[in-house]
Amino acid sequence: MTVLFALAILSILIGLGYYVYLLVTPKKNTIKKETQCEEDPSIAILIPARNESLVIEGLLNSIEKQTIDIPSSHVYVIVESLDDPTVEIVKKHHMQYFVRKKLHLKTKGYALAELIEELENQKKYYDAYFIFDADNVLDKDFIKYMLEDYQDGYAVSTGYRTFKNTNHYFPISAGLTFFMINEIRNRSALKKQGNLILSGTGYYIHGKYIKEWKTFPFHSLTEDYESSLYYALHGISTHYQDKAIFYDEQPDNYRKSITQRSRWIKGYLQNWLAYRPMIKQKRKENPINPRSLLEMQIGITPALYIVFGLLLLIVLVLLSTGITSSLQLAIYLLFFFGIIYLSLVLLTAILLWMVAKQIKISPRVYFATLLYHPIFLISYLHAFVIAIAKKDLGWDAITHTEKKISE
Numbered sequence: 038m039t040v041l042f043a044l045a046i047l048s049i050l051i052g053l054g055y056y057v058y059l060l061v062t063p064k065k066n067t068i069k070k071e072t073q074c075e076e077d078p079s080i081a082i083l084i085p086a087r088n089e090s091l092v093i094e095g096l097l098n099s100i101e102k103q104t105i106d107i108p109s110s111h112v113y114v115i116v117e118s119l120d121d122p123t124v125e126i127v128k129k130h131h132m133q134y135f136v137r138k139k140l141h142l143k144t145k146g147y148a149l150a151e152l153i154e155e156l157e158n159q160k161k162y163y164d165a166y167f168i169f170d171a172d173n174v175l176d177k178d179f180i181k182y183m184l185e186d187y188q189d190g191y192a193v194s195t196g197y198r199t200f201k202n203t204n205h206y207f208p209i210s211a212g213l214t215f216f217m218i219n220e221i222r223n224r225s226a227l228k229k230q231g232n233l234i235l236s237g238t239g240y241y242i243h244g245k246y247i248k249e250w251k252t253f254p255f256h257s258l259t260e261d262y263e264s265s266l267y268y269a270l271h272g273i274s275t276h277y278q279d280k281a282i283f284y285d286e287q288p289d290n291y292r293k294s295i296t297q298r299s300r301w302i303k304g305y306l307q308n309w310l311a312y313r314p315m316i317k318q319k320r321k322e323n324p325i326n327p328r329s330l331l332e333m334q335i336g337i338t339p340a341l342y343i344v345f346g347l348l349l350l351i352v353l354v355l356l357s358t359g360i361t362s363s364l365q366l367a368i369y370l371l372f373f374f375g376i377i378y379l380s381l382v383l384l385t386a387i388l389l390w391m392v393a394k395q396i397k398i399s400p401r402v403y404f405a406t407l408l409y410h411p412i413f414l415i416s417y418l419h420a421f422v423i424a425i426a427k428k429d430l431g432w433d434a435i436t437h438t439e440k441k442i443s444e
Contacts, residue, residue, distance in 0.1 A: 041353055048346030055339035059332065066230040066326035068274045070190030071243055078164030078187060078244075080105075080180065081156075082112045085148040089171035090122035092286065097130045099175040105184065109133075111163070113156075114171075115148045123171075146260035149253035157251045163244050170238040172286040174201065182281035183241055192273045193264075195219070195233060195240035196281035203398050206405035208287035210413040211294055213388050215285070220391060223277045232269040232329035233276070235261040239283045246273070259304030266312040269329045270319055282395075294413075295420050302417075302424035309336045344418075347377075381411030 082100060086093050093114065100107055112132040116123050117140055127134040135152045142151075149168065156162075165187050167180070179196060186194035198219060200212045215236050223233045238261075247253075255263040268275050288294040316334045324330055351373050360366050385407050389398065398406070 038353065038357065041349065045346045045350040045353060048342045048349065050346075052339040052342030052346065055335055055342070059335070062328065062331070066232070066328050068230050069272055069325055070274050071192050071245060072190065073245060074188055074190055074243075075164045076188075078184065079162075080107055080111055080165050080167060080184075081161075081163035082107065082167045082169065083115070083149055083152060084113065084169050084171055085115045085145050086121075086123050086171040087115075087117050087148075088121055088123070090126060092172040093123055094126050094130075095174045096169060096171060097126070097132065099173075099177070099179075101130065102177050103175065103180045104178050105180040107180065113152055115152050142256070144256050144258060144260065146253055146256035146263075149260075150256065153247060153253050154251065162248055165241045165244055166247050167241045168238060169283075170285070172201070173238055174284040176282040176284075179281045179283055182278050186276045186278050187241065187243070189276075190274065191276040192243040192246065193233075193235070193240060193268060194276040194278050194281075195223075195235055196283050197277075197279045197395075198236065198239055198285050199282060200396055201284040201286045202289075203396055204402060205289065206402055206409045207289055207291075207294075207413075209398065209402065209406045210410040211287035212285070213385070213392070213410060216388060216392060219277060219279075224279075226329070226332070227277055229328050230326075231332065232265065232273075232326060234265045235275075237261045238285065239281075257304050257308055258300050259308060262305055263308045263312075266308055266316070266333055269326060269333045270312065270316055272325045291416070295416065295423065298417065298420035299423040299427070302421055303427075305337070306424065377415070378411050381414055382407060384414075385410040 084093070084096065097112070100112060101109075109131040110133060112130075114123065114127045114132060114134045115137060116127075116134055117137050119136060124134050135155060137148060137151055139147065139151055153166075165184070167183070169175075183194055183196060198212075198215045200209060202208050218234055218236050225231075226233055253260075255261075255267065257263045265275075267273075288297055313334055313336070316330050320327060320330045320334065354373075355366065355369055358369065360369065388410075389403060389406060392398070
């Protein structure tokens with residue numbers, strides 16, 4: 038028992054030690070910016086849209102309202118069938134639609150690859166390629182601010198992802214995940230000139246790389262994270278443009294959310310394990326971005342150590358207390374998980390305070406989110422178990438519904 042207690046404490050200390058090391062390490066990155074950046078760049082907008090007729094018009098309207106003029110012929114919507122009602126909506130806006138042929142290749146990355154390969158065959162090239170999900174809606178100055186990053190020489194940049202619907206606690210709870218990635222993780226990385234972690238949508242790629250690849254080479258369940266690892270591995274500059282705001286729809290129920298998050302976790306683990314040896318080797322070659330590579334190599338290791346240590350510690354404390362009844366067990370469990378829950382309530386309050394600078398949330402929804410978001414975070418353990426246990430987590434469609442942006 039003593040050995041197991043020591044193991045639990047050691048596991049927690051190792052996890053915390055990783056974070057302390059990242060905090061105090063002086064290593065800083067050097068950004069290698071792009072030198073070929075056009076003053077008036079040509080823009081392509083790529084939108085994978087599998088059965089998204091309920092939501093895509095909001096995105097197309099917001100593209101047409103941009104303060105930077107974007108020719109409708111430069112907007113490409115990817116569908117899987119001419120019978121998809123999305124096609125008629127795209128036609129109405131005089132934009133381009135592309136019907137996939139390789140439907141057996143089922144990820145968003147393959148959909149993008151198929152379109153880019155067709156553009157390559159047609160010898161159509163652009164200076165910057167923007168990628169959006171069909172349920173996104175762009176602020177009128179989104180492209181304007183993103184092109185500032187392009188002119189500054191950043192090869193990849195992502196915008197500020199915010200909530201499409203602020204009238205219910207569940208989508209806000211789901212959206213806070215992306216808020217933490219951008220406003221905490223990515224903003225912190227910028228201070229060290231570090232590489233970002235992209236989160237799905239609302240970003241551009243410099244045309245130089247699309248022309249080199251002649252395709253979109255990231256085909257995993259989480260092509261965004263896979264590409265983030267690739268950019269760090271190759272020292273490609275990334276940036277976070279918080280003035281470029283776009284709105285994104287989040288799942289509105291637990292089942293959709295667990296399906297989505299299980300896929301993310303599985304894709305994350307697959308890519309992290311695949312890239313980790315390459316990143317470890319790259320760190321030995323005096324790279325320009327040593328800190329970014331260190332962060333990418335460590336990944337979620339600290340969190341795994343801490344969670345394992347805490348769970349083991351709780352089990353050991355329960356076993357050592359000489360519990361004699363189910364009531365006593367229940368009381369102890371409520372005590373431990375009550376502490377965890379209240380700690381996450383405090384974290385949620387901090388996040389909602391930060392979010393309040395950008396969006397308005399009613400008091401009713403605020404308190405509902407404050408109470409539910411900790412449960413949402415704990416449910417990542419459920420998603421983790423599914424991701425580990427289930428071998429086949431395909432690119433299943435997440436049904437979207439027509440939602441207007443909350444005032």
